[in-house]
Amino acid sequence: MKNPQVAQIFREISALLDMEGVPFKPRAYEKAAASIAALEDPIEEIFARGGVKALETIPGIGKSFAAKIAEFLSSGKVADHEKLRAATPVDLDRLLGIEGLGPKGIKSLYEHIGVRTLADLEAAARAGKIRQVPGFGEKSEQKILQGIGFLQARAGRLPIGAVLPLAREIEARLGEIRGVKQVAIAGSIRRRKETIGDMDFLVVASDPALVMERFATMPEVAVVHGRGSTKGSVRLSIGMDADLRLVPAESFGAALQYFTGSKDHGVACRKIAIEKSLKLNEYGVFRGSRSIAGRSEEEVYAALGLPWIAPELREDKGEIAAALAGKLPHILEYGSLRGDLQTQTSWTDGADSIEAMARAAKKLGLEYIAITDHTRSLAMTHGSDEKKLRRQMADIDAINAKLRGFRILKGAEVNIQRDGTLDIDDATLAALDVVGVAVHSHFHLPRKEMTERICRAMRNPHADILFHPTGRVLGRREPYEVDFEEIVRVALETRTALEIDAFPDRLDLNDDHARRAVEAGVKLTIDSDAHSAAHFPFLDYGIAVARRGWVEAKNVLNTQPVERLLASLKGGPGPGRKGSGRRHSQR
DNA sequence: GCCGTTTTCGGCCCGACTGTTTTCAGTCG
Numbered sequence: 001m002k003n004p005q006v007a008q009i010f011r012e013i014s015a016l017l018d019m020e021g022v023p024f025k026p027r028a029y030e031k032a033a034a035s036i037a038a039l040e041d042p043i044e045e046i047f048a049r050g051g052v053k054a055l056e057t058i059p060g061i062g063k064s065f066a067a068k069i070a071e072f073l074s075s076g077k078v079a080d081h082e083k084l085r086a087a088t089p090v091d092l093d094r095l096l097g098i099e100g101l102g103p104k105g106i107k108s109l110y111e112h113i114g115v116r117t118l119a120d121l122e123a124a125a126r127a128g129k130i131r132q133v134p135g136f137g138e139k140s141e142q143k144i145l146q147g148i149g150f151l152q153a154r155a156g157r158l159p160i161g162a163v164l165p166l167a168r169e170i171e172a173r174l175g176e177i178r179g180v181k182q183v184a185i186a187g188s189i190r191r192r193k194e195t196i197g198d199m200d201f202l203v204v205a206s207d208p209a210l211v212m213e214r215f216a217t218m219p220e221v222a223v224v225h226g227r228g229s230t231k232g233s234v235r236l237s238i239g240m241d242a243d244l245r246l247v248p249a250e251s252f253g254a255a256l257q258y259f260t261g262s263k264d265h266g267v268a269c270r271k272i273a274i275e276k277s278l279k280l281n282e283y284g285v286f287r288g289s290r291s292i293a294g295r296s297e298e299e300v301y302a303a304l305g306l307p308w309i310a311p312e313l314r315e316d317k318g319e320i321a322a323a324l325a326g327k328l329p330h331i332l333e334y335g336s337l338r339g340d341l342q343t344q345t346s347w348t349d350g351a352d353s354i355e356a357m358a359r360a361a362k363k364l365g366l367e368y369i370a371i372t373d374h375t376r377s378l379a380m381t382h383g384s385d386e387k388k389l390r391r392q393m394a395d396i397d398a399i400n401a402k403l404r405g406f407r408i409l410k411g412a413e414v415n416i417q418r419d420g421t422l423d424i425d426d427a428t429l430a431a432l433d434v435v436g437v438a439v440h441s442h443f444h445l446p447r448k449e450m451t452e453r454i455c456r457a458m459r460n461p462h463a464d465i466l467f468h469p470t471g472r473v474l475g476r477r478e479p480y481e482v483d484f485e486e487i488v489r490v491a492l493e494t495r496t497a498l499e500i501d502a503f504p505d506r507l508d509l510n511d512d513h514a515r516r517a518v519e520a521g522v523k524l525t526i527d528s529d530a531h532s533a534a535h536f537p538f539l540d541y542g543i544a545v546a547r548r549g550w551v552e553a554k555n556v557l558n559t560q561p562v563e564r565l566l567a568s569l570k571g572g573p574g575p576g577r578k579g580s581g582r583r584h585s586q587r
Numbered sequence: 588g589c590c591g592t593t594t595t596c597g598g599c600c601c602g603a604c605t606g607t608t609t610t611c612a613g614t615c616g
Contacts, residue, residue, distance in 0.1 A: 024599060028588040062589050100605085102614050137607055187616090200616085226615095231603055233615085243616075245603095258601090263616075270600045275593085281601055 001481070002044050006072055007037040009081050010065075015092050016084040018103035028060070035060040036069075040484060040512070047073055091117045098147040099225070100140070108133055122148050146223070150235065157195035158240065159474045161504020161541055164189060167199050170218070170242070177214055179206035182252055186259035187243075190311045192544035194507045195474065199242040200259050208246040215244045251283045253296035258282035264316035265309075272304045272320070280304070312547035331547045332526075332556060337539055339368035339558045339565060341434050342413065342467055342499065342527035347392055348373040348382050351532035354392075354408065355399050360533035362406045368562040370411035370434040371396060372467075377415045377423040377441075384412065386428040393431065407562050409433040413467055418442045420456025422463070429462035433566060436499070438467035439480070447481040454487060458496040464569040465525050466491065468501040468508040475505070484513060491522045495570040497557055498522055502542025503529035514549030523568070525557050 014029035035058055036043060046054050047070060055066035068078050088110055095106050095118065109115040112133045113124055121144060124130050130141040167185050175183045180203055184190070187200030205211045212232050216224050225233040225241070232244040247255040258266060259282065273280035278287055284294025285303040293303035301308050306323045310331060313319040322328045343357055344350035350357070354371055361369045371392070374383040384392065393410045400408050411434035415423045422429070422437060429435050437457045445453065457463055469487060470479035491498055498517050501508045506529065509517065517524060526542040528535050546556065553559045557568055 025588055027599075028590095031589080060589070064588060100614065104613060135607075135612080139606060143606095198616085226604055228604055233604085259616080261616085263600090267600055274600085279601090283602095 001042045002073065003036050003039050003042060006043055006069055007033040009072065009078055010036065012092060013078075013081050013084060015096060015103050016081075016088060019088060019107040020084075021104075028065075031060040032058075032065050038512070040516070043069060044073055089116060094118045094151075095121065097151050098144060099150065100143050100147060105135070108135055118148065118151075150223075150239075156239075157197045158238070159504050159507075160189065160192060160194055160196055160544070161538070163196040163199065163240070166220070166236075166238070167201075170199070170220075171201065173218070174201060174203055174211065174215065174244075177205065177211050180211060181205060181249060184252075184256055186245075186256055187261060190260045191262065191314055192312050192541075192548060194510060194545070196240070198240055199236075201242065201244045202252070202255055202259060203244065203246050204249045204252050205246060211246060212244065245282075247282070249295065250291070251294045253298070253300050254280070254284045254294040255282045257297050257300050260311050260314060262315050265314035265319070268316050268320045269304060269306075272306070276304065278303065310547060312544060313550070315548070329550045330552050332543055332551050332553050332559070334540055334543050335365070336553055337366070337526060337543065337556070337558050338561060339366055339370070339409075340528050340530065340536065340539060341370040341409075341411065341465060341525045341558055342372050342436055342501065343369050343530045344373055344413070345371055347371075347388070348384065349531060354396060355402075356533050357530065358399065358403060358406060358408050361536050362403075364536050366536070367405070368407040368409055368565070370409040370436075372411040372413040372434065372436050374440075375412055375414045375423050377417060383415070384424075386425055389424065389428055389432070409562070409566075411436060413438050414463075415440055416453065416457040418445075418453065420453040422457060422460055426460075426462060429460070432462070434464055434569065435462045436465045436467040437463045439471055443471060443477070443480045445480070447483060450480055451483040451486050454482065455490040458487075458490050458494050461570070463494075463496055465497045465499050467499045467527075468506050468529070469498050470508050470510075470513065472508050472510075473505050474507065479508070484516070488517050488520045488522055491517070492520055495523075497525050497569070500524055500526045500542045500545050501529045502526055502538045502540070502545070503535070504538060504541055507541060507545050509545070509549075511545050511548035514546055514551055518549070518551050518555040523557050524551060524555055527558070 010029045010033035014026040018026045052066040052070050055061055055069050056063065072078050088107060090106055090110050095101060113129050115121050115124055125141050125145045130136050130144060131138050167189050171183050171185050174180060182204040184202045186202050188196050189199060203211050208229065212227060215232055216227055216234060220236045221234045222237045223235045225235060230246045234242050236242055245255060245259060270280045273285060278285050284291040285300055293299040298308045307328060309319055309323055309328065340361060345354050345357055346352060358369060376383040376385040389412060396408050396410050410432045412424065412432055413436045416437050416439050417423055439454065458466055470482060472479035498509060500514055514524060526539060526546055528538040530536055557565055560568065
């Protein structure tokens, strides 16, 4: 998989061209880099299949870029890249990480005082040499030193689960300030991206200065980057920036639309505005100098001839075209899950008893949960063997007899062994309501072997769901190498559901995979992977992934009441077990 | 350098804030 290297080279060329002041090309390289990074298939395979012509079908890749990719694949280098790097041999990646320092500044520092590395930069700043470079002064020198300090403390992007609770707390706090009329979280948090780079807040207030003052002096603030009359920017102690915008009420919707992004979605919207001889900015939609919309997002989209688009869809991945055609998906609503099909208890590595889990789930409005403790080959979790599972089933029967209006399903998170077989015998699996299968070992098998292993597990007639299908853990473990298209094909063929594991550091499937799966007609489940009674709210993160993946309620098995759910699981007692094909006939 | 249900040429989003500048470029989102 050479996609990351190719994307990195394109990103670097973009920055190097930016340095030279070349117009437009840097954006083209940047777009191509993003496009390549987002590819599912290894770029070397695309090239092997169809040569440069196949490369040119990738969005943002034309003749010239396709040739550069081919050049890299055959030689490991791109001549233009080498040439640019030789002209300005600096550690771009690290230097660009300094807040406030961009391509132009880096070039100037290199040319005037020979700064090439972060160490050079720090030495020059300490020696007072930066201030002698044109365009820099005493203050920028201080900012650079501070920036170097922050570079070490920076958390980078954090999983949404680690950011959203704090963002909501700040939102609530801003809302309590005297004279505040409206508050909103914008940016990637509102779009529920899986990782977050910074926080964006929007406020309408009668006393903006007071709000700015309170914002800049919150206890979480480590440093204030800037503070104007309408915009404030701070670094929080968790190593993340937070921005505040103060906007007039008549612009709130336009500002919300603008600052929710994504950037690409915004660009696409502003292009539509231009086509209609309108102008869209954060203050509203304008015809000439007259505002025709801005108070609400609905109003703004309507002025562009579009229905309101859910924030999770705003990634410029076809939502504009769908909106124009009146074909936006009816994406899954928050709170629309009736059950949770992956939970662990104190029988293995969970914290709480079966009954405590059931009561917590019921309190949150769920109608059923499946208990899916680990199985025996996962020894460190005291995984269940057949005997232990039978005992647990009896226990569940006893608790179910006590519960009103709630059902505990018997399940297991069955380990997929290296050869693709399961570590629980078929007779026991047949007695379970819900069988999830999952990879927990041998993460580094070759792509083909890993794919075959997982597909073999899905072919087990009792395997209802493939849990956390790609195995990634955000910030800790990359997804394993697997042919996802083949997983989708076999899931469809065997009527195995794929899971969106909603545990905040998993989110697996991700949004793009979920979208691909439902496009193919595969059913999904969204599960919390709860390891304690406090984890059920994680389901919302899974719903967010589903929404970003254009998933509708009909695509998700656990939006159904328990009897219908059981009937629609492949290993369940319901109709269609032999695979009449009826289920997927609409595709 | 890419792209096209108004285009194969002529576009390519838009504004706030800062610092260093005597009127604006660079950076950021």
